[in-house]
Amino acid sequence: MGQLPNMPWSIHSIMLFFALGDVLLVSTEPVRTAMIQIVKTSVVEGEKVEFRCVISAVHGEQAENKGRNWFHLYKNREKISSQPEPGGRGAVTFTKQDITKNDAGNYTCMYGNENPGDVKNISHGSSVYLNVQELSYQLxxxxxxxxxxxxxxxxxxxxxxxxxxxxxxxxxxxxxxxxxxxxxxxxxxxxxxxxxxxxxxxxxxxxxxxxxxxxxxxxxxxxxxxxxxxxxxHVTEYMTATSQQKLTGEMTTPNTSIKTQHTDGRGKCE
Missing domain, CATH: 2.60.40.10 (Immunoglobulins)
Structure with missing residues (x-):
């Protein structure tokens, strides 16, 4: 069996080539992740929670054209919110009002383009788990x-x-x-x-x-x-006679016509 010809690139080069085809989708470089900070990791339903996303100083120095850079907040690797980086500050705050049990989960931050696409397989860097305690209803x-x-x-x-x-x-x-x-x-x-x-x-x-x-x-x-x-x-709209007529439309006309025929013909349709 003949030997394969010498390839001009190694398997590592091939993997790198495909990785560079769409950096945002497959890159695991730390410049695509952001630190996430939270004051309380355990809250009660109804409280407000603030997630602080911060990029490293190294990334801040390397970033160019900050107007196109966005922060994305993920819960269990599903994106739930996005914000543009304000004035090159390197940090944003995501606020969630009236927390419920459904908001419990693992939260991470990403930093990149406005539309990052599918990033489920990328390392998201630091993460925090938010625990939400069910509120005891006493009324x-x-x-x-x-x-x-x-x-x-x-x-x-x-x-x-x-x-x-x-x-x-x-x-x-x-x-x-x-x-x-x-x-x-x-x-x-x-x-x-x-x-x-x-x-x-x-x-x-x-x-x-x-x-x-x-x-x-x-x-x-x-x-x-x-x-x-x-x-x-749920307060519904008050139905006046005019409103009901608009809803029924032309259906009102045939019914009226039939009734008139019966009345005029004394029980016989003309």
């Missing part, structure tokens, strides 16, 4: 109408369950939140472990996720207070 929030029409009245009833009343404390204020912003507050009546938040003539803009919180009159951090599971209110 009950009930809504009498989940899908009211515009102009209707709705009522939220916020109560402390019987088994938790002895440990409820003396904060004595109930607060109603919509999408994380407080919309109403009431002092707890003496001897009554709950309140009702009544809304008159609701509008489409009232649609949202509502949560009840029990604590002091002025809350510093609602995430650390007793709270309920969220309840979703």
């Amino acid at each position: 009950t929030l009930q809504l009498d109408k989940h899908n009211p029409m515009e102009g209707m009245d709705v009522s939220f009833k916020c109560m402390i369950p019987a088994e938790l009343r002895d440990a409820a404390g003396e904060e004595s204020f109930f607060h109603l939140y919509k999408d994380g912003s407080r919309v109403d507050s009431q002092a707890a009546p003496k001897g009554v472990p709950g309140v009702a938040f009544d809304f008159k003539n609701v509008k489409r803009s009232d649609t949202g996720s509502y949560t009840c919180v029990y604590g002091k009159e002025k809350l510093v951090n609602s995430a650390n207070s007793k709270r309920s599971r969220p309840v979703y209110l």
Whole structure:
């Protein structure tokens, strides 16, 4: 069997050639990774978390045309957010509000082009694991109408369950939140472990996720207070006769025509 001719490049050269074909997709150079920093690695649902992504000084000196360089935040090797590098500072902060159990996972940072493509097989450098503790729901929030029409009245009833009343404390204020912003507050009546938040003539803009919180009159951090599971209110558009006619369209005309034929023909279609 004849010998293979001498190749002008080695197998290492071939691998390097393919690697250079798309540096962003297969490169494992440290210049493509970034350090990730986090203040707390264990948080409770509802808290805010800030991820700080920083590139090394060496990379900062080598980088050219910083306007095209981006930071990317990954969770379990799936990209979840991106930001351009601001003014060559070499760092950005990713903020996640209202953390939930689904946000738990392993987070890493990458530094590169705006669209890095598939980087699942690249070494992502430093990483942090975020542990999210499930919030203990200590209130009950009930809504009498989940899908009211515009102009209707709705009522939220916020109560402390019987088994938790002895440990409820003396904060004595109930607060109603919509999408994380407080919309109403009431002092707890003496001897009554709950309140009702009544809304008159609701509008489409009232649609949202509502949560009840029990604590002091002025809350510093609602995430650390007793709270309920969220309840979703969906306000639908008020259906006038004109609106219904627009929705049915031409279907109204044949029905009217048939009824007229029966009336005019005394039971016979002409």
